[in-house]
Amino acid sequence: MTDTIICTVCPLGCSLIVEHKNKTIQSISGNRCKRGIAYGEQEILDPKRVVTTTVKIDGGIIPMLSVKTSAPVERGKMTEIVRSASQMRLHAPVEIGTVIEKNICSSGADLIATRNVAKISDSAC
Amino acid sequence: MNNNINVAIIGGGPAGLAAACTLYEQGICDVHIFEREHVLGGVLFQCIHNGFGIHHFKEELTGPEYAERYIQKVNKTDTFVHTDTAVIDLYRENEALTLVLLGSKEGLQVFTARAVILAMGCRERNRGNINIPGSRPAGIMTAGFAQRMVNLEGYLPGKEIIILGSGDIGLIMARRLSLEGVNVQGVVEIQPFPGGLTRNIVQCLNDFHIPLYLSHTISNIFGKQRIDSVEITAIDNQLEPDTKNRFTLPCDTLLLSVGLVPENELSVKAGVILDEATRGPVVDANCMTTVPGIFACGNVLHVHDIVDYVSEEAARAARTAAQFVNKSLTDKDGIRMLAGNLVRYMLPTKVYTGKPTIVSLRPITPVEDIVLYAKRNGEIVYKKKYQKILPSSMIQFELPALSGIEPVEVFFAGEET
Ligand SMILES: Cc1cc2nc3c(=O)[nH]c(=O)nc-3n(C[C@H](O)[C@H](O)[C@H](O)COP(=O)(O)OP(=O)(O)OC[C@H]3O[C@@H](n4cnc5c(N)ncnc54)[C@H](O)[C@@H]3O)c2cc1C
Ligand code: SF4
Numbered sequence: 001m002t003d004t005i006i007c008t009v010c011p012l013g014c015s016l017i018v019e020h021k022n023k024t025i026q027s028i029s030g031n032r033c034k035r036g037i038a039y040g041e042q043e044i045l046d047p048k049r050v051v052t053t054t055v056k057i058d059g060g061i062i063p064m065l066s067v068k069t070s071a072p073v074e075r076g077k078m079t080e081i082v083r084s085a086s087q088m089r090l091h092a093p094v095e096i097g098t099v100i101e102k103n104i105c106s107s108g109a110d111l112i113a114t115r116n117v118a119k120i121s122d123s124a125c
Numbered sequence: 126m127n128n129n130i131n132v133a134i135i136g137g138g139p140a141g142l143a144a145a146c147t148l149y150e151q152g153i154c155d156v157h158i159f160e161r162e163h164v165l166g167g168v169l170f171q172c173i174h175n176g177f178g179i180h181h182f183k184e185e186l187t188g189p190e191y192a193e194r195y196i197q198k199v200n201k202t203d204t205f206v207h208t209d210t211a212v213i214d215l216y217r218e219n220e221a222l223t224l225v226l227l228g229s230k231e232g233l234q235v236f237t238a239r240a241v242i243l244a245m246g247c248r249e250r251n252r253g254n255i256n257i258p259g260s261r262p263a264g265i266m267t268a269g270f271a272q273r274m275v276n277l278e279g280y281l282p283g284k285e286i287i288i289l290g291s292g293d294i295g296l297i298m299a300r301r302l303s304l305e306g307v308n309v310q311g312v313v314e315i316q317p318f319p320g321g322l323t324r325n326i327v328q329c330l331n332d333f334h335i336p337l338y339l340s341h342t343i344s345n346i347f348g349k350q351r352i353d354s355v356e357i358t359a360i361d362n363q364l365e366p367d368t369k370n371r372f373t374l375p376c377d378t379l380l381l382s383v384g385l386v387p388e389n390e391l392s393v394k395a396g397v398i399l400d401e402a403t404r405g406p407v408v409d410a411n412c413m414t415t416v417p418g419i420f421a422c423g424n425v426l427h428v429h430d431i432v433d434y435v436s437e438e439a440a441r442a443a444r445t446a447a448q449f450v451n452k453s454l455t456d457k458d459g460i461r462m463l464a465g466n467l468v469r470y471m472l473p474t475k476v477y478t479g480k481p482t483i484v485s486l487r488p489i490t491p492v493e494d495i496v497l498y499a500k501r502n503g504e505i506v507y508k509k510k511y512q513k514i515l516p517s518s519m520i521q522f523e524l525p526a527l528s529g530i531e532p533v534e535v536f537f538a539g540e541e542t
Binding site (some may be wrong): 005006011012013015032049050051052053054056061062063064066068075078079082083086098113115116 | 163164170173174175185187188189190192193276277278279294304305306315322323324326328331332465514515518
């Protein structure tokens with residue numbers, strides 16, 4: 001199978017032509033440097049992304065808390081993680097870095113808060 | 126409280142926050158940040174995705190994490206923070222800079238400052254700034270407005286979305302909405318190249334199989350109460366519509382991601398002269414505007430694609446503002462900077478003798494294998510090769526210290542002209 005993907009490692013954005021079969025890479029071309037090879041392999045064999053989304057929060061200065069996965073997760077798990085986060089409901093206050101759910105959707109990564117949400121009453125700033 | 130202060134920072138986004146930190150480090154006291162929103166952080170709290178801070182913190186942070194780091198830093202200084210306080214007027218009168226404030230608690234107040242740092246950020250272009258024919262139904266909004274709605278308020282703008290313009294905010298929203306189960310029909314871009322970063326094309330569109338219609342535009346909008354479809358037309362090489370190449374897509378929401386404009390109503394009131402290309406103030410190498418004592422940094426000066434550069438620029442502006450307050454800013458005759466071939470905009474417009482200066486610029490169009498030159502009287506004072514330049518990526522370089530007063534021209538050309 002042949003896939004054409006864009007390398008995102010640097011701003012040059014080379015178009016990589018990746019030939020692969022049964023989860024093994026046969027050849028990669030179009031790269032202008034060797035970092036493109038590593039990127040191409042990773043993207044075809046095991047693409048990973050950090051997922052960022054929001055969780056509802058009650059009693060805070062805002063109704064939504066921004067969250068992220070603590071590490072890149074399997075690309076195919078993104079939608080499941082976002083859906084799972086949309087079912088959660090938290091209470092303020094929450095501090096940045098707090099683990100909201102460990103090993104979210106068995107992805108191997110934790111879902112963590114990316115901001116502080118103060119309680120509405122003690123919102124000095 | 127005494128209303129005669131040292132430095133007033135207008136806007137508490139990343140630019141204002143970084144400026145406050147630097148002023149503190151420079152030993153300047155009595156610094157005040159005025160922010161019209163309830164919290165500091167500017168637009169960063171709605172940018173929940175990651176990719177911020179790689180340059181500055183050497184790790185990949187989300188927008189809110191980047192903001193929290195700076196807010197924490199500012200909280201450790203003695204900066205006075207006034208949130209829920211908008212600056213509604215600014216003028217210079219007998220050396221003093223006067224600010225008129227409107228606070229939700231304090232009401233109207235007048236402050237005078239020895240120096241002012243403009244850090245008001247930018248706003249998005251909307252339908253009034255571009256021209257789309259057709260009806261005026263509900264369901265048309267800017268991508269940033271939708272971003273705020275989804276990420277801060279927690280509701281979705283619609284179920285079936287089309288995005289006009291391939292700027293980064295539009296691309297980021299394409300992914301965000303797809304992940305929330307919204308059907309993103311496509312992104313329509315009038316230029317033959319995308320407006321946003323390659324990384325965002327890959328991770329926000331390709332990952333979700335969202336079509337990108339390059340060299341296409343929206344030629345009509347349909348719908349009575351609410352938008353129900355748009356007509357999309359291809360654009361030929363002469364930028365003329367190709368009427369044979371046209372189709373209609375259904376949607377209930379149209380997001381506009383057609384660019385950002387520095388927010389300068391206040392600067393104009395103060396008599397600051399704006400640059401036609403950046404739409405931000407004309408500044409010299411000290412980030413000082415045409416009004417003595419008023420400095421500018423961040424998106425109010427020119428639209429940045431990377432927040433790290435906003436923080437750095439703000440630190441530079443704050444260093445010179447500190448010198449101004451200490452009366453040690455003594456630069457006089459400047460060297461004019463001229464933007465040449467393929468340069469869409471460049472700043473500063475003036476540098477000073479004997480001091481190296483960071484120059485920021487953007488190219489007009491994407492070009493491969495090209496050289497950036499700074500030349501003076503036919504002599505090269507700076508030169509750098511680029512494998513690729515893109516209008517979506519700002520270029521910065523350090524111009525070495527120069528003497529004399531002859532102007533410097535900065536331009537792109539093939540190897541050795
Ligand atoms: C909608 C939107 C989304 C963006 N998304 C991204 C992104 O995903 N990634 C990225 O790298 N960059 C993004 N940017 C660019 C981003 O704005 C900059 O990188 C950075 O936030 C600019 O910092 P700033 O401090 O100059 O402006 P801002 O962050 O805009 O902060 C300006 C602050 O000034 C305040 N203010 C304005 N006028 C007044 C006044 N008269 N009185 C008091 N306060 C005032 C505002 O309320 C605001 O808090 C986005 C920009 C916008 C507009
Ligand atoms: S292959 Fe190398 S040069 Fe090309 S985009 Fe990737 S990192 Fe950049």
